Every structure is written in structure tokens, then in C-alpha cells.
Amino acid sequence: MKKGDVWISAVLYMALGIIILVIVLSVGIPIVNKIRDKNIAINTKELMLDLDRNIRTVYSEGPGSRRPVKLQITKGTFSIDEAANTITWQFTTKVLLSQPDIEVQEGSLTILTRKAAQEKEYITSYKLDYDTILTLQSTAGTNFLSGKTNLIITNQGNNVILIDVY
Numbered sequence: 565m566k567k568g569d570v571w572i573s574a575v576l577y578m579a580l581g582i583i584i585l586v587i588v589l590s591v592g593i594p595i596v597n598k599i600r601d602k603n604i605a606i607n608t609k610e611l612m613l614d615l616d617r618n619i620r621t622v623y624s625e626g627p628g629s630r631r632p633v634k635l636q637i638t639k640g641t642f643s644i645d646e647a648a649n650t651i652t653w654q655f656t657t658k659v660l661l662s663q664p665d666i667e668v669q670e671g672s673l674t675i676l677t678r679k680a681a682q683e684k685e686y687i688t689s690y691k692l693d694y695d696t697i698l699t700l701q702s703t704a705g706t707n708f709l710s711g712k713t714n715l716i717i718t719n720q721g722n723n724v725i726l727i728d729v730y
Contacts, residue, residue: 594658601657604639605688608653609673611635612690615651616672618717619725623698627721634714641708644727649700651727654689656680661688697723704729 615633622629635642640655661677662668664686668675674691694700701724709729716728 598659601639601659602661604655605657605659605661607636607638608640608655608690609670609675612651612653612673612692613671615715616692619692619694619698619727620672622717622719623723623725625719627719629719631717632714633717634712635709636712637710641710642713643708644700644702644704646700646702649693649695649698651692651694651700652689653691654687656685656687658685660686694725699724700727701725702727702729 615635618631618633622631637653639657640653642651642653644651662675664677664679666676672692674693675688676691677686677688679685680687699722701720704727714730716730718726718728720726
């Protein structure tokens with residue numbers, strides 16, 4: 565056996581290993597991203613339902629009642645629309661979480677998935693609507709919230725709930 569044969573074998577084995585690694589990563593990364601997006605959707609739904617519970621508790625306890633709430637917004641945008649009295653969390657995903665263009669109602673939470681501009685991408689929004697129940701006010705204004713956010717929910721009286729962002 566010549567000295568060059570060992571080096572040729574080593575290079576071939578290394579190339580084979582790299583090819584296998586690339587194939588495994590090209591299959592595995594999309595699966596991991598889908599699982600991550602699904603977990604974000606589940607956590608988002610739970611956070612929105614918890615936020616709704618806190619708002620309704622503060623509302624039912626009467627003027628002066630307060631509750632702190634911590635939000636972890638890992639993906640998408642969280643907004644409070646004072647004009648429509650809604651709270652919305654919206655994000656883009658490659659996972660189809662519900663039937664497109666059909667609103668799904670889970671308690672007071674409305675989930676809507678729409679097709680995005682890019683192929684095989686969807687925009688999912690979670691919305692809490694208080695228009696017929698109470699009036700929302702927020703210190704966030706028209707800004708979208710992201711990252712770690714702390715809220716204080718306060719009953720101001722006269723069916724007004726203040727969501728203070730700090």
C-alpha cells in the first residue's frame with residue numbers, strides 16, 4: 565500500500581462525513597423551526613388567555629384593582645389598540661396553525677391565520693376584543709411591544725382599564 569492511499573481514504577471519508585452532515589442539517593433545521601414556531605404559538609395562546617383572565621379579574625374587582633403581568637414576546641408584534649379596544653399578538657410562521665381565513669374562537673380569544681405574501685408562510689394573529697365590555701387605555705400608545713415586557717393592569721372606574729407598560 566502506498567502512502568498516498570491513506571491520504572486519499574482520509575479525504576474520501578471526510579468528504580462523506582461532510583455530505584452526511586449537510587443532509588442531516590438540511591432535513592433537521594426546518595423540522596426544528598416548525599417545532600419552535602408551534603411552541604411559540606402555544607405559549608402565545610396561553611399568555612393571551614392569562615392576560616384576558618387578569619383583565620377580567622381587575623375589571624370585576626372594581627375601581628382601584630391592579631394586577632402586574634409579565635410578557636415574553638419572542639416573535640411577532642404585540643399591540644394594544646385603544647380605538648378598537650383590542651389587544652393583538654401577530655407573528656409570521658411557516659406552520660399552518662389553523663385553517664386560513666377562518667376565525668377560531670377559544671373563549672374570548674380569536675385566532676386567525678392568513679396566507680402571507682411569501683409562499684408557504686402564514687400570518688397568525690391572536691386577538692382579545694373588549695369593545696362591548698370595557699374601554700382600554702394604554703401607556704404604550706400606538707407602539708408595538710417586543711421582548712420582555714411588564715404590564716400593570718389597573719381598573720380606573722367607569723369601565724376603563726389602564727394597561728401601563730414599564
